[in-house]
Amino acid sequence: MSDRRLRAGALAIAGIGICVAGYLTYVHYAGLQPFCAGGGHGCERVQSSSYAKLAGIPVAVLGLAGYVAIAAALLAPGERARLAAAALAVSGFGFSAYLTYLELVVIDAICQWCVTSAVLLTALMVLAVWRLLLLTDDGEPLERGAA
């Protein structure tokens, strides 16, 4: 798969991530409860749990910053930008996995928005690492391009 397609796919996913994290940031500061399909309290419980902030910063804000940073790295050219995008995506995936663990084991509630974000970060990690390791500096697949 070409770099153009991989980058377009990753950017689309990062865009969705920005919308999800942006919505959660908005409801946090507007004092609203996030919409939770099915009418469950999972989203509210997770968002209002003591784990909804990291060092005083709402996790939704951290997520928004992360998605914006990934999008910026995807838009920039060169190997360093691809490395930055992959590192951000892998770190985001790791943090997301930690939050999912908290939801399942500690908080005992599932937030649909957080699950969506976890899926998005997993896909972003795959695409970003693919771009980093399986493409040449010119953005061609390694099998066809020169190393």
Added chain:
Amino acid sequence: MSSREKQKERARAEREARERAAARAERRRRLLLQLGAVVAVAAVVIGGLILLSQKKDEPNASSGAAVAGVADARAMLRGIPQAGTSLGDPKAPVVLTEFADLQCPFCRDYALNVLPQIVERYVRTGRLRLELRLRRFIGPDSDVAGRAAQAAATRNRMWNFIDLFYRNQGQENSGYVTDAFLSRIATAAGVPASLVVKGNTTAAALEKPMEMAESEAQAAGLESTPSFLIGPAAGEGKALDVQSLDIDAFAKAIEPELKR
């Protein structure tokens, strides 16, 4: 081209292919190392922030400090009758039953931000009676805390106990619900500390209400906490449909029941 030249050409092509493959492998190894290094730094930073957050969230009461919120709890409950798990006039026409887990931060938010206004508007005026059903699905600390609260109920001080518990609530399942923590909360709630320590809360009389709370919640299809049932004192309750944990949402759901 002679056969020998063809052989040379092929050997050169093979050598170049091997060199390209080696260069690709070297590049991949270098990038993986760089990626690993950057992610490791990120993991250390995030891990540090997580530890910092958890340390800041440790409850005051378990670390030996004074119990927070004693005056506020007394002010909210002053003059309102308590009997076991009930708060309010026994003759109140409508009953609001809450299903809670003492470790649940969402229950704490309700207890600290909404409950005082419900008490002031509806319970103090004798229109509504509150009932509390304690669940323990978050973890072992929920069970320990729930039993202690049931012990406080035997002295008609459950609502003081749970209000102070929420005001000093710690991190879920962190093991903060120690005998020392429970003793401080109990003492501040006007309950003898000896009643709430772990060795003294194993009686069937304390276990039974919690088993019943679980059965009642499951029968009503209540899967999370806090959840509520509302209904006439003499009849069955129905699930209270509230969209958010604020007094306006609760008032909207409670007042039609009071008018029936």
